[in-house]
Amino acid sequence: MVGSLFSPVRMGAVILSFALTSCAALQSGKPVEGKVKNVVLIIGDGMGPxxxxxxxxxARQAPHGVLADRTTALDRMMGTGRMGISLTYTGDSLVTDSAASATQLATGVFARSEMLGLDVDGNVPENIVEKARRLGKMTGLVSDTRITHATPAAFAAHQTHRSQENDIAEDLLASNADVMLSGGLNYWIPEQANDPASEVHKQLKEWTGNSFRIKSARKDRKNLLAMARQKGYTLVFDKAQLQQAKGKTIGLFAGSAMADGIEETRLRQDERHVEPTLREMSAQALKILENHPQGFFLMIEAGQIDWASHRNDTGLLLHEMLRFNDTLDYVLDWAAGREDTLVIVTADHETGGFGFSYSAADIPPPARLPGAAFAGGKTFQSNFNYGSPEILDRLYAQQKSYHEIFLEFDRLPDEERTPLQLAELVNRFTRFGITEAEARRILATEANPYYREGHVSLGEKTVPKIDANDAFFVYQKENRENLLAKAVATKQHTVWATGTHTGTPVFTFVKGPESLLPPFAKILHHTELGRLLWGALQE
Structure with missing residues (x-):
């Protein structure tokens, strides 16, 4: 199947298309196909249609939405850009994970799920960061997750499994990417950093301003930060330090994951915030890279769209999409008027099978309408409840993610972890309340039907009880969040199909010199999209 769809013959047709378009561009005086200096790739992890x-x-329907002009950065891209569709499956499966999908984008070859920077057989292809450096360009990786997580790692690491984050950190350092900004400090510091009396712990507390916990995830004495300084990197750990950074920079702003989208919304409202936002990291990366005469490749990941979708947390998902939108707006402002830059926006896959839906609950009463067809006292009666746009405002009003709500619940003394207390927390921090009875169902447990001893996700003997499609809710420690989503689904008019990824094709938006855009505005596979990215880098 793989060979027939993406054969050398078909690839040759893609290359021929590039060549013909390049000739036409030369005759018209427009920029030559594939001859931009800079490529900015923005990945919304889990961001399906x-x-x-x-x-x-x-943007268009929320009665009190925060996007004043009711347009998004994607609308701006489509003003003079193009849109295509990309398939995400791997070389051996229907559905991808982030590691395989990002590898396919970074290398242009088929990959296998959960492997990083390797082809489907386990060989080591060149990735786009390595190619860009070979061409004399600067390179950058930015993520709001952690720099050792699957998507950023796939652009600079080669490992047999995405879980090998200590080895991934070493690969990232060895890649010599010029800018790396994200969370994930824990994978860069030696195990003795866990000792508060150690010199390295004291030094890290000073460097980070004690703004987050120091806890090494390593089982060795390797200090990758010291190695990075020897290689000429500037190390930064907060917003103020980042804004002063020049040249090669590694910024690690959290021990593991950075703030979620709801928390970042609060950060943006306080200029004194310490942890930089995704937009601020992206802005500084561009500032560092933009003056390099040979140009650059920059990958920016809005990674927590995926996490919100895994947990079926619609309010958090909205904030993650707004964080993505805010970052893309900045990148488009930066790129405005430039003829040397290509901006591509896509996703590695869709997560959760999300959608708004209409229901049989709370059908609106008959309505008197002013139109001529309803003259004489006729009323209109809808058969179903199609949902009010006011729901969008209520989703935005969520004050804590489901994950944070359950963390707060779990910190309570044993005797206080009751259904009534869970209902109180949910009702305090969200605009879609639950009853004590609903909370009791959320907290109900059962013997794990998929138990596998030692498994990272399936290793719990007792798990939350999910009555339908339980095999598709594999992150069992977080399944209470999926059950909470189910409890409020009717009120939110939302449906979620799964707690994992789907094979839904994703959008690709592209903006830049007109001569460069047509090959992207098609139905592609991510391997083809990856090769188009390669082709866009100036030889």
Whole structure:
């Protein structure tokens, strides 16, 4: 199947298309196909058409939406850009994970799920960061997750499994990418950093301003930060340090994951915030890279769209999409008027199978309408409840993610972890309340039907009880969050199909010199999209 769809013959047709377009561009005086200096790739992790639809619905329909002009950065891209569709499956499966999908984008070859920077057989292809450096360009990786997580790692690491984050950190350092900004400090510091009396612990507390916990995830004495300084990197750990950074920079702003989208919304409202936002990291990366005479490749990941979707947390998902939108707006402002830059926006896959839906609950009463067809006292009666746009405002009003709500619940003394207390927390921090009875169902447990001893996700003997499609809710420690989503689904008019990824094709938006755009505005596979990215880098 792989060979027939993406054969050398078909690849040759793609290359021929590039060549013909390049000739036409030369004759018209437009920029030559494939001859931009800079390529900016923005990945919305988990951002399928459904997640894009949530952002667009909020922009256009929310009665009190925060996007004043009711347009999004994606609208701006489509003003003079193009849109295509890309398939995400791997070389051996229907559905991808982030490691394989990002590898396919970074290398242009088929990969296998959960492997990083390797082809489907386990060989080591060149990735786009390595190619860009070979061409004399600067390179950068930015993520709001952690720099050793699957998507950023796939652009600079080669490992047999995405879980090998200590080895991934070493690969990232060895890649010599000029800018790396994200969370994930824990994978860069030696195990003795866990000792508060150690010199390295004291030094790290000073460097980070004690703004987050120091806890090494390593089982060795390797200090990758010291190695990075020897290689000429500037190390930064907060917003103020980042804004002063020049040249090669590694910024690690959290021990593991950075703040979620709801928390970042609060950060943006306080200029004194310490942890930089995704937009601020992206802005500084561009500032560092933009003056390099040979140009650059920059990958920016809005990674927590995926996490919100895994947990079926619609309010958090909205904030993650707005964080993505805010970052893309900045990148488009930076790129405005430049003829030397290509901006591509896509997703590695869709997560969760999200959608708004109509229901049989709370059908609106008959309505008197002013139109001529309803003259004489006729009323209109809808058969179903199609949902009010006011729901969008209530989603935005969520004050804590489901994950944070359950963390707060779990910190309570044993005797206080009751269904009533869970209902109180949910009702305090969200606008879609639950009853004590609903909370009791959320907290109900059962013997794990998929138990596998020692498994990272399936290793719990007792798990939350999910009555339908339980095999698709594999992150069992977080399944209470999926059950909470189910409890409020009717009120939110939301449906979620799964707690994992789907094979839904994703959008690709592209903006830049007109001569460069047509090959992207097609139905592609991510391997083809990856090769188009390679082709866009100036030889």
């Amino acid at each position: 459904q997640q894009v639809g949530l952002l667009l619905s909020y």
